[in-house]
Amino acid sequence: MSFRIHNTLSGQVEEFKPLHDNQVGMYTCGPTVYDYPHIGNYRTLVFQDILRRWLKYRGYALRHVMNLTDVDDNTIRNAKAAGLGLREYTGKYIQAFEMDRQILSLEDPEIVVRATDSIDDMVKLIETLIEKGYAYASEGSIYFRVGAFKNYGQLTKIDLSGIRDGARIDSDKYDKNDARDFALWKAAKEGEPFWETALGPGRPGWHIECSVMSMKYLGETFDIHSGGVDLIFPHHENEIAQSEAATGKLFVRYWLHAEHLMVNGEKMSKSLGNFYTLRDLLARGCKPSAIRYLLASVPYRRHLNFTFDALHQADQSIARLRNFRLRVAQEVFPPGENTTLQDRARAACQSFEDAVDDDLNTAEALGAIFAMVRDANTAMDRGEFRDGDRAAFLNTLDRWDRIFCVLEDNDHEKLVKFGFIKPRDSTLADRVPAPPADLAQPAMGNGHTGAATIELLSDEVIERWVAERNEVRRKGNFARADEIRQHLQKAGVILEDSKLGTRWKRK
Numbered sequence: 001m002s003f004r005i006h007n008t009l010s011g012q013v014e015e016f017k018p019l020h021d022n023q024v025g026m027y028t029c030g031p032t033v034y035d036y037p038h039i040g041n042y043r044t045l046v047f048q049d050i051l052r053r054w055l056k057y058r059g060y061a062l063r064h065v066m067n068l069t070d071v072d073d074n075t076i077r078n079a080k081a082a083g084l085g086l087r088e089y090t091g092k093y094i095q096a097f098e099m100d101r102q103i104l105s106l107e108d109p110e111i112v113v114r115a116t117d118s119i120d121d122m123v124k125l126i127e128t129l130i131e132k133g134y135a136y137a138s139e140g141s142i143y144f145r146v147g148a149f150k151n152y153g154q155l156t157k158i159d160l161s162g163i164r165d166g167a168r169i170d171s172d173k174y175d176k177n178d179a180r181d182f183a184l185w186k187a188a189k190e191g192e193p194f195w196e197t198a199l200g201p202g203r204p205g206w207h208i209e210c211s212v213m214s215m216k217y218l219g220e221t222f223d224i225h226s227g228g229v230d231l232i233f234p235h236h237e238n239e240i241a242q243s244e245a246a247t248g249k250l251f252v253r254y255w256l257h258a259e260h261l262m263v264n265g266e267k268m269s270k271s272l273g274n275f276y277t278l279r280d281l282l283a284r285g286c287k288p289s290a291i292r293y294l295l296a297s298v299p300y301r302r303h304l305n306f307t308f309d310a311l312h313q314a315d316q317s318i319a320r321l322r323n324f325r326l327r328v329a330q331e332v333f334p335p336g337e338n339t340t341l342q343d344r345a346r347a348a349c350q351s352f353e354d355a356v357d358d359d360l361n362t363a364e365a366l367g368a369i370f371a372m373v374r375d376a377n378t379a380m381d382r383g384e385f386r387d388g389d390r391a392a393f394l395n396t397l398d399r400w401d402r403i404f405c406v407l408e409d410n411d412h413e414k415l416v417k418f419g420f421i422k423p424r425d426s427t428l429a430d431r432v433p434a435p436p437a438d439l440a441q442p443a444m445g446n447g448h449t450g451a452a453t454i455e456l457l458s459d460e461v462i463e464r465w466v467a468e469r470n471e472v473r474r475k476g477n478f479a480r481a482d483e484i485r486q487h488l489q490k491a492g493v494i495l496e497d498s499k500l501g502t503r504w505k506r507k
């Protein structure tokens, strides 16, 4: 089956076919870098990461462009308050954003551009719009004349003709002829940064940035443009108007939008006390892999309800998958092959691929993998699994993980690398140390205790403890073996001894 995706422009799920052979041009609206993004922003970014990984999985050559909005009212206001230049101030949040992306295993777009590095191109596009009669100047600013673009509203699909003066739909506080008109260029204001250009001193509006940077790197017509649903209007509607008015060509072929993230069933907001940035969650001891898994687990067009219980369940699901992979790789099985079981692994791979092809149905893709894990575990427990069956299962897991990216146990490593926790000496001392203080979990608010049980011992560290325990048991030091068991238990790791050896799992 081919890849099918929901296009906001047509309102339908369509077969995806790039404009040029197997080359895909994709643009995603990046953050305004005046603060740390919240987890709702990361829901959209994880969806876009799944999308880019899937396009590559399906053999497309991808050129993905993302902008960084480093000039607007918020960046100007905050930079001023911090006593920093705009570039210096936004640089700090660009760096934090890069760090967050690595923590969540988000691949880098092929091209990431700061808006302020494309001012000249924005001026040129605005000049074209003035020449063609789609833009006008008023008191030093320049506005797009919405009434002149007859297809306005094609993405939003609502009748905007009723919006008149007084019913302001854009927050720009400048003079314009029609309430629907929006600023392309904003006149310089006292004490604010500005660029001296052919349009006069000023700075670009937000919408023009994305039209310019997308077409600059992807051409006048390109394949995919994506963002959160809150960007459909006015941002993306305005991007279409500016771009198509200037070029006379179709701007974007597929518009993809991710739904909102809710927290405990409510809209996330600072006043409700349910507003989280990624670093708020990490400071509470939540694991990067669990956050990524949770954000990826709900298909992008459905509301995602974020709770700490769901995060805890995500962590347990990841532990189940990692332990399964370990069992397949390490347990001793009788020689030979069980082709029925291998067919089961291949069928699961097919189901996973079919699900992702179906408008990125990540929930079904997860379901396919867990059904396989359950069947394979049952076969192992019954002694039906054979030595020659490992590869088929490992292959399915690895293919699945090219998209979901949670099987490698690198949470601890990432948190240490970016300074969220201190490095621990994991060498095995004679005495079993107490769990390190940096793993102490603060209590959860809102009655949620889920994350409090989430631990950060890596697979590697756990396995070294298990090996150490096997060694002391062999020497008859059962008291110390018990100590190690209890220590691991405190860290959320359960040991199961059997005649095949010791298996461990996370609580």
Ligand SMILES: [Zn+2]
Pocket (backbone or CB within 6 Å): 028, 029, 030, 210, 235
């Ligand atoms: Zn944009």
